[in-house]
Amino acid sequence: MSFRPVKPLALRTGVRWKIAVAIAAVGALIAVTLSVVVHNAARISMLDNAREVQMERLLFAQRMYETSKPKEPRFGTKINDPALPAQLDQLMRDRRRGTFVQEHRNGGPPDVWAAVPLANGDVLSLHIPFADRSTAIMNDLDRALVIGSVSVVFGGCALGVLIGGQLSRRLRKAAAAAGRVAQGNTDVRVRDAIGGVVRDETDELARAVDALTDALNERIEAERRVTADIAHELRTPVTGLLTAAELLPPGRPTELVRDRAQAMRTLVEDVLEVARLDSASERAELQEIALGEFVERRVRALDPDVVVRVVHDSWVNTDPRRLERILGNLLANAAKHGKPPVEVTVEGRVVRVRDHGPGFPEALLKEGPSRFRTGTSDRAGQGHGLGLTIAAGQARVLGARLTFRNVASAAAPGGVGGAIAVLWLPDHAPTNTGSFPMLRLSN
Structure with missing residues (x-):
């Protein structure tokens, strides 16, 4: 048992959205980084200010304690507070004053400590929670930073869509112009098609x-x-x-x-x-003809064995000589490479030529007719591969479209039940001046 390799899933996105996502991602990264830096800097500055204020209060309380009789701690200070943080306790042993910010595990506002050693060996300390006003200021700052970050992301996304949209439009115009060149319109200039000043x-x-x-x-x-x-x-x-x-x-x-x-x-x-x-x-010389009657008469003259069926007749302006050339080449190709019966169907402005042979080769179905290519071994025969090339070229002169496909059939060898060439005639073919005829509009 053979296993076919699984093709990787391809995610197709436009240049516009790629640029938008890239700018939004960079903007988000910068906004988050700056927000974190600003938040931390503001918090550290406010805490440092709170520690200085706390130390000034403690020093004032110390002077009041040392000059008062009896000596009693005031203004919320305590002597030898057992809750004194270990970091401050170490400073007190070194006979040094200091401050400390004590964080809480529950996420509440931190406590700001200040402690000074006294002459008798005691420790005077003061601690209060971080001011509610400061906490409100930090909350307001965080809210402003979040709003600013979101605005930067959306603004970057909009800017990316704008820039990417302009680039995408230019690329689409270039692709469309290149497609017209590939179809044979060599007068198209891609540079002129994209335009723009930048x-x-x-x-x-x-x-x-x-x-x-x-x-x-x-x-x-x-x-x-x-x-x-x-x-x-x-x-x-x-x-x-x-x-x-x-x-x-x-x-x-x-x-x-x-x-x-x-x-x-x-x-x-x-x-x-x-x-x-x-x-x-080459230019078409237009005549108005009944398509079904014309095809039936020409096919009968070319090959009486071909089955002609007119589903719906239609009057068309076309070049009879070139149309007959196309029909002759399609019938000759079906006779050489296909198998009977050969059927021609006319329905409106559409002409179908079908045989019951091995079908068109894959190269022709993908790339179209190519000169001096007669097909694969299952459809090889006499000829130089010019018949379908000429038919396709004459169809272009008529402004028509010639397509090729195979008929799927489970009962036929290789699953192909014949080849079908379809000629799609336009409403009006190009005239001998290379333009399309002017139509008179009736009221």
Whole structure:
């Protein structure tokens, strides 16, 4: 038993939220750090002030104790208080006065102690809880720090959304422009698409994509010109070869020569057509036709064995010659690589061509038609892979969309019950000027 590796779970988030979370996290860290520092500094300052005040009170009480008769501790002071903290008790043994802040485990306000040694060896001490007013001040300070920290976090998050949103919009515009370039619209400039006044790394990326597009376009155009020139130069000798083959005496060798010469001529013509389509110089010549009737008539002329079914007829403005070329190539591909019966269905502006063969190869389904690629071994045959390439190119000239998919079938070998090519015609095809026709709106 084989086990398929489990793909790790990928969490997809936008740049906007990543920047917002990062700024909010940094703001929260800074706010918490500053809050802790300010809280501790304020508490230490207030406690130090309380200790100084406590010592002044104790010294005043000491003078009153030493000058009064009889000697009695006053103002809340005590002689040899048994609750005296050990730290102060050690200072008293060293005959040194001092203060001490005694914290309570229950979290209540601390006690502020002050103690002085007397001449007779006794210890005069005073302790009172940390002032309620000071505790209220600390609570107010803590509340202000919490509010400030929360405000910083939300403000940082809003700032991150604002900054990240602008960057995200620029990246989305760049991606959309790059997508249009990938679809063949080489006039699109990514740098112009993103716009903006501020210059950042996004502009550098856009310039790099534009430079890459220009380089690829130059290379593709050079290859197209070379291909077209070679095909054009081969056109004359191939025509001469075909003419000479017609003069050969009848026989099997003559048929083979004529067949190969005709195949070479077809290849040259297909290569020239692909070169013209790649140059984007082709324009549609529009005519209004009844799509169902047109398809049925042309398919019958191309292959009488094909089953034609018109579900819903529709009038369309399109180029009949190019539409017939697309149909012919799709039917030829189905005849070469598929199995009968071949079915053509017309429904509105949609034309479907289906066979019952092994289906389209995975590479074609993922990447689309590619010249000189005839498919995998289960769909291999004669040809050079130009038929579907030309069909897709002619569809682009018509402003149509040509898609490919396989029919799932549990009963068929490999689970594929045939291939379907779907031609989606638009409401109006581009005219011979490269634009779409103007429509008159009726009241």
